[in-house]
Amino acid sequence: MTSAADFTSGKGHRDENFPVASRLVRAELRPAILAFYRFARTADDVADHATASAEQKLAQLDRLEAGLRGQAGMGVEGEILRSTLQARNLTDRHARDLLEAFRRDVTKRRYADWSELMDYCRFSAAPVGRFVLDLHGESDALWPLNDALCAALQVINHLQDCAKDYRNLDRVYIPLDRLGVEGLAVDCLSARQASPELRRVIVGLARQAGALLDRSRPFAERIADRRLALEVGVIQALAEGLVRRLERRDPLSERVHHGAVETTGLALRGGIVVAMRRLVRAVGARQPGLRGSRG
Template identity: 55%
Template sequence: MIRVSGVCSGKSHPGKLHREENFPVASRLIHPRNRGPILAFYRFVRAADDIADDPNLARDKKLRLLDSLERGLTGSRPASPEAEPLRISLAERGLSPRHALDLIEAFRIDVCKTRYRDWSELMGYCTLSAMPVGRFVLDVHGEARDTWPASDALCAALQIIDHLQDCAKDYRTLDRVYLPVNALSAFGVGVEALGAPRASPELRACLTDLGHRTALLVQDSANLTTLVADARLSLEVAAIRRLALTLLDRLKRRDPLSESVHLGKAGFALTAAAGVAQGLFARAVAGNPARLLRDGR
């Protein structure tokens, strides 16, 4: 049995994983029958993330550990405590491991790649690092695949928001820069600007421009709330969209090199609640009112 629990990027703490993100992970809005598989997926992904982001592990060691996680999930090696719950959940639901395997490939990219040439290359990374998360959640709920494009846009936006608010930390601790190099160059700055105590006006302008592009992705997901059949999941989506737009607004006003962009506990709860209210209204207008308290769909 291979264990990776000792690997730590400093992000997680056992038992609190789903409470530490910018966006809800299997919140109480999700029906209990679907929370287990989603949390199993999340813990598997977090284990892989901790491997890729551990500053004390050599590249080859990281890749070997990621390979072991993958083999544990597919059953080609003895089970691991990180992979086994997800493997069992997939088997019980008759779901493919494809989405989890795509994420493992994204973490391999993280280990080996530290710069992105342009927006297109960054979006290519998001097809592996972000979009599979939404697709997995949709599959768990039995949603139609015509929900995927809107979900892909939202998940890519969430990933890029993380990149924007953590740009200094990623550069300082891992020499990893997700901000497209040509975007930085367009504003007359290089990646070394991310190591400064405060963002220069030029870097702030670049971050604002990337925030605008990210907001367009959130806009492309606007119909996801009403496309999703499951009412509980629909409201979770609405909460996530509201949180994403709020964080993008904070990124316009705050310097991620010297200030926290994350929402506090109260701000997170109030913003999510406002998103839920918007979601209820949208579904009512669309003739698809939420019935979550009655039957979960």
């Protein structure tokens, strides 16, 4: 296996749980986001390949990084992203951080506690949002809010896919100390239905993701770009909806993902909430007496 095509899953940006370069984003910026996504998707496919050896996966990730650093003929997705970044005078730091996460996926299959998981999310999730903020010319003062939202999205995905990740990849993102408190071993994830003990673990982690979403809630209204703010508001609303579903549903035996109608409703509500908050904030800025009305 010597090229990225040997590892491809066939998954694209329309298959993700959350919007990627949706029409809310300015049209001229979507190609750059998609170039970043394809780089990340390629690396993810490499790390998650079912039969490739660890050595083959790490070698292919190295080729992607070599392309990103300008070595021709090494990794086309990296070369394309490099050209995109250079055209906009953007750093490759966020893409390199993602590669760190995918290398961990190859070599690390268990996480001891929440702190270890959050450190992983710092590399696997936060760089995506940071890149989008940089692309829009937003301040890096927004990074803490971005990181909270991105970490929550990552944890939600881990919980939704916990059985599949264990079954297909022998990879467990649920912290081992949480399982240990309930007297569980990782093979509990192979059951057809979660035990009451495992449900308590999943609900507890879902609520911690919810706490991260509480921290990220002001994020959208503080983004200068109106269209990006609306997209972030949509993502926030979808994530909050998934946390509620994880509190009620068993990802081992029940569907957690939103259906199309639910997704549309949550997206509309999220966008409207952000638009209204931004309007109130703008009016409050012009009329100081109204500032206390912002909710």
